[in-house]
Amino acid sequence: MEEYIETTKDILFLFVPKIITALLILVGGLFLIKLIIKSSRKIMRTKSVDITLQKFLGNLLGWILKILLFITVISQLGIATTSFAAIIGAAGLAVGLALQGSLGNFAGGILIIIFKPIKIGDFIEAQGESGTVKEIEIFTTKLNTTDNKEIIIPNGALSNGNIVNYSTEETRRVDFTFGVGYDSDIKKTKEVLFGVINSHPLVLKDPATAVNVSELGDSSINFFTRGWVKKEDYWTVKFDVMEQTKEALDAAGIDIPYPHRVHIDKMV
Numbered sequence: 346m347e348e349y350i351e352t353t354k355d356i357l358f359l360f361v362p363k364i365i366t367a368l369l370i371l372v373g374g375l376f377l378i379k380l381i382i383k384s385s386r387k388i389m390r391t392k393s394v395d396i397t398l399q400k401f402l403g404n405l406l407g408w409i410l411k412i413l414l415f416i417t418v419i420s421q422l423g424i425a426t427t428s429f430a431a432i433i434g435a436a437g438l439a440v441g442l443a444l445q446g447s448l449g450n451f452a453g454g455i456l457i458i459i460f461k462p463i464k465i466g467d468f469i470e471a472q473g474e475s476g477t478v479k480e481i482e483i484f485t486t487k488l489n490t491t492d493n494k495e496i497i498i499p500n501g502a503l504s505n506g507n508i509v510n511y512s513t514e515e516t517r518r519v520d521f522t523f524g525v526g527y528d529s530d531i532k533k534t535k536e537v538l539f540g541v542i543n544s545h546p547l548v549l550k551d552p553a554t555a556v557n558v559s560e561l562g563d564s565s566i567n568f569f570t571r572g573w574v575k576k577e578d579y580w581t582v583k584f585d586v587m588e589q590t591k592e593a594l595d596a597a598g599i600d601i602p603y604p605h606r607v608h609i610d611k612m613v
Contacts, residue, residue: 355364367421374414384408395572447484453500461510470509472498479603516549519583523590524565526600531558531566537597538570541590547578567604 382403389399413425416599426531458481463469469488474570476488486503488496511517521542525534538556552573559569570590574582 363422367581368419370501371414374417378407378410378414381410403429405567420469449501450499451483453502453504454481454485455506457481457486459502467510467512469511472506473500474498498587512576515576516573517579517580519548519572519574519586520572521586522559522567523570523594524562524567526581526602527564527566529566529599533597534566534568534594534599535598537593538568538590541593542570542572542586545572545582545585545589546608547582548572550572600612 358576385406386399387402389402392490404464434581457463463481463486465478465480470476474488474490476490476496479487479489479495481487483500485499488498490496521581523538533555539554539586541555548554549572554570554572556568556570558566560567570586572582591601
């Protein structure tokens, strides 16, 4: 019994200081990590770093520091870190092979955050979908469609595919094609089309508008009309000019051809 007590004392004398030291390192390390992350986020805010990148880098830094702290604590307890590192490496390889798609999306999210081909609020077209960028996350990007549906696109596919960003430039060109009958006067038709697009208050004067004959079709002379607008006025001008052009052509007596169907009644 006395031998058992002595052995217990020796073990406690040997391990208790290590445990106390490890706990102090753990508590102090967690407090220090919190300070480091807080300071890094403050620096990123002063440098006007994108909010999505701030969150990502903060989380990444936190995980790296916590892993280093964990290794330091277990080494203080006398556990061999070399074998532990080998276990972590093997587990990481297995997880990496199982999550190849997720890792591709993770890498795609990093590329989008760093190179910023899109940002929150942009109207884009990508992967066969179009909408306003609502949120850029690490693995996915969320779009809101014009009819208020949410579309989630994996960042791997988004970063590797074509992206059409309609919000990058301040102005956009609005294009129209109008067809009139072959009996219509070309000069008069151009005057009517110019009058409609130039009279719209949201159409910019510079660059100048244009009206040209684009095609002599099978049943119509097709006119290509274009004007420049601010990007936020695109759809308003698009719809207004379509409607106003129809009314102006009707008022000028200019025919807009359309297919006719012939109905043949059977003779009884």
